[in-house]
Amino acid sequence: MNPGKVEASEDHPLLHCPVRDIASGAEGELMAVAHERHGGRLIRIAHIRSANGIAWSTAADNIGPVR
Template identity: 75%
Template sequence: MNPVDADGREDHPLLHGWVRDIASRGEGELTAVVHEWHGGRLIRIAHIQPVNGVAWSTAADNIGPARQGATENAGARGMAETGGPNTPDAHTP
């Protein structure tokens, strides 16, 4: 297990890296791994922030590194999905 500070935050090796959640198949930046008590058990919760959308949490054991190149392509994908500058203008002849 990785070192944990007094507030229950784990110094995870993938922290602030691009990860994939096997449960949801979502990808995003690992923003935190915290240790929390639930039902008398200590569990590790990973917090993930995608490029666009709402952050989510999952069991820390469900995360792994995302495929190579995901970080570089994520911004372009996000811009295309939101109609950003990488999306062809529908009004252009």
């Protein structure tokens, strides 16, 4: 996916907390939730960083708290 244009960020309740990316099963700290424009659509993107420093993004609806 090509990077979208960031329109806004969100003060998400799990910001800086451990989260699980439900789609991949990977876990990390939620660094930001951005509202990005992709092909005319505004999408909420979660930016996550694992303990070993690897970062990735996923749809914000794909994250949940680590229990």
